[in-house]
Amino acid sequence: MSESNTRLTNLIQEKVTPIAVKIGNQKYLAAIRDGMTSIIPLTIIGGFSVLLASPPVPTGLKATNFFYSFLLSWQSWATANSNILTIPYDLTIGLLAPYVLVAITYYLTKRYKMNMITNLISVLYIFFIVASPTTTIKSVEYLPQTDLSAQGMFGAMVIAIVVIEINRFFIKNKLVIKLPSSVPEGVAAPFEVLTPMITSTILFVILNAISIKYTKSYLVGIIYLLFKPFTNVSDTLPVILLLAIIAQTLWFFGIHGDNMIGSIVTPITTLNIALNLKQYQSGHAMTHIFAGSFYTVWGGWIIYPAFLLAMILFAKSARLHSLSKLAPPGTIFNINEPLVFGIPTVLNPYFYIPGTICIIINLTAAYLLTSLGILGKFYIYAPWTTPGIIQVFISSMDWKNIVLWIILFIIDLVVAIPFVRMYDHQLQKEEQVIKN
Incomplete structure (x- = not known):
């Protein structure tokens, strides 16, 4: 590494890295990131519930072979049992906001060491005040689902943070009813x-x-409208590429890039996949591209397998050769840490440059083809350990996504090979010096 590069690296590590780490550990962003991550199982269950209830059967399909007969039988069974099959969806995606509220409240109260259950009850109570007016239909009172679904997520985030901070202010300044210490907690x-x-x-x-009075909408609905322009902008290719490049660059300097941008990306992709799922269930065209695992499945979950195959095919240095034998089980299931720390990719331009090139190519191709209607949009969350080539199909139920994944994998491999060979050649030289 040249002297100028060393100075630049030291400057970034001294000045930029502490700022990035501080942002990543910011209490509200960390609570949102961790809270959104904890509800992923609900989105997976809700997605598969809708898939069971609404199988991807093309209009006019006829039972001309065994597979088509199976799809039509599935459709007939799903139609007959739709009310039962959609119960998990109604109680997961359909009620996503309260789960987000609970998760964020949990992490904030844990950070502040406040009583969890009493604060959680307080937050839930306030949320219901501003989210869901009761509606009477035929003398029966109902809670409307709109602001309790994914649309209420941003309201849930705001309410959780504000109410917990109010509680904390009162407790910290002893503006509370304090019973004698002899009273049980x-x-x-x-x-x-x-x-x-x-x-x-x-x-x-x-x-x-x-x-x-002034908007004819409850407060949670207004909060959603305030955040909506931001979510719309984030569903554009330039913003997606910007986030991806930021994450790549942070990884280069040893900062967990995905965690850093997770507090921004996860709420948006969760909201978008929930909206797509709702549109799919109602038979409407899905509108969001940047949804679910779109960012990761077209990013690192293609790039790292391509790096690994390039190493298997061409690496001769002891480090990369041994790593190429150990890493495959993890890489297949999107566990890329063995490669990240084993290569290592930190401060390694031989992997940063091709990785950045590949992620730009991958996301651009996937976004443009999806926006043109050639590829199906994501509306199902698959477990994150599902291999990428399988996940692109499960997430969209569109076989053409598999074809694109294979094509992009080959392109990424071609881009990676010369850089892997150059780095491997450098390692061989270093290993030869050590031997001598």
Whole structure:
């Protein structure tokens, strides 16, 4: 590494890395990131529920072979049992906002070492005030699902943070009802949040009333509208590429890039896949490209297998040769840490340059072909350990995504080979010096 490169690296590590780490550990962003990650199992279950209830059967399909007969039988069975099959969807994607609220509240109260259950009850109560007015239909009261679904996620994030901060302010400044120390904690804790809960009630009832008067919408609906332009912009190719390049660059400097941008990307991709799933279920055209695992499945989950195959085919150095034998089981299932830390890719231009080139090619091709309607959009979350080539099909139920994955894998391999060979040649020289 040249002296100028060394100075640049040291400067970034001294000045930029601490800032990036501080942003990654920012309490609200960390709570959102961890909270959104914890609800992924719900989105997987909800997605497969809709898939069972609404199989991907083309209009006019006839039972001309065994597979088509199976699809038509599946469709007939799903139609007869739709009310039962969609229950998991209704109670997961259909009620996503309260789960997000619970998850973020959990991580914030854990960070502050506050009583979890009393604060959680407080947050849930305030959320229902501003999210879901009861509706009476035929003398029966119902909670409308709109603001409790994915559309209410951003409102849930805001309410969780604001209410917990109000509670914390009151507790920290001892503006609470404090019972004697002899009273058991289980009895004393609810009284501790009573004063801040009353304050939050008055505050949010007033804000909600103002919102209804001037916008005809509950507060959570307004919060969603405020965030909607941001989510729309994030569903564009330039923003997707920018996020990907930022993540790649952070990885280059030894910072977990995916974690850093996760607090931004995960809420958006979760919302988008939930909206796509709702549109699919209702028979409407899906509208969001940047959904579910789109970013990862067309990014590192192609690039790292291509790097690995290039190493298997051409590596002669002891390090890469041995690594190419150890890494395949993890890489197949999208566990790329053995390659990241074994190569290593940190401060390694031989992998940063081709990785950046490949991720730009991959995301651009996938985005443009999807926007043109050639490829199906993602509407199902598959477990993240599902191999990429399988995941692109499960996520979209479109076989053409498999074809594109194979083509991009070959392109990434071609891009990776010369860089892997150059790095391998350098390692061989270093190993020869050590031997001598």
